[in-house]
Amino acid sequence: MKKLIISLVLGSALFLPAxxxxxxxxWDYVGESTFSKASVPVKSTGGxxxxxxxxGWSWEGYVKLMENDPDGKDEVVDxxxxxxxWLDKDHCAVWTNLDKYVDxxxxxxxxxxxxxxxxxxxxxxxxxx
Numbered sequence: 001m002k003k004l005i006i007s008l009v010l011g012s013a014l015f016l017p018a019x020x021x022x023x024x025x026x027w028d029y030v031g032e033s034t035f036s037k038a039s040v041p042v043k044s045t046g047g048x049x050x051x052x053x054x055x056g057w058s059w060e061g062y063v064k065l066m067e068n069d070p071d072g073k074d075e076v077v078d079x080x081x082x083x084x085x086w087l088d089k090d091h092c093a094v095w096t097n098l099d100k101y102v103d104x105x106x107x108x109x110x111x112x113x114x115x116x117x118x119x120x121x122x123x124x125x126x127x128x129x
Contacts, residue, residue, distance in 0.1 A: 027128035034124040037115060041068040042127045043108040046099035051113055052092040054124035060088035062116035067101045067109055077101065077111070084116040087125075 027050055033039035053059060062084035065077040076082075077095055085093035101109035113125060 029126060030129045031127045032124060033113070033127070034122060035113075036120050036122045038066075039113040039125060041110040041112040043106065044098065044102075044111050044127075044129045046102040046109055047129070048094060048096045049098055049111055050092050050094045050128040051087065052126045052128070053087055053089050054126055057124050058089060059121055059123045060086075061119070063087045063093055064114045064116055065093070065095050066112050066114055068112055069110075070104070084114075092128075 030044065031040075031042040032054065033042070049065065051063065051065070064084040067075050067077055069075070077098065078085075085095070087093045098109060098111075101111075103109065111127075115123070
């Protein structure tokens, strides 16, 4: 009986959404976006930021993290990596030390993702802060 209960508990963990697994690892799920070129912005507290391809979506390529400013002067986060960071179903893109992008009355950074290559393939991503 004990083995059956343990098997059921472990087996049910396989069906938890990806955001539950990341939350237990110190990442907080803060939103998602489905897009072809650029995602919708999401608020961040700074620090580190992660973007993962949603389960069931198949795409691979480079993505850039952008900081959305209300004055219209959006900037590329980590401009030294002009091509962006790699993202696919097995690899999330992570940016670190983002406190300098926190601004405004809300004391938050507003980040969004842009695909580096010009394809029109629609993807869905999850944001983690």
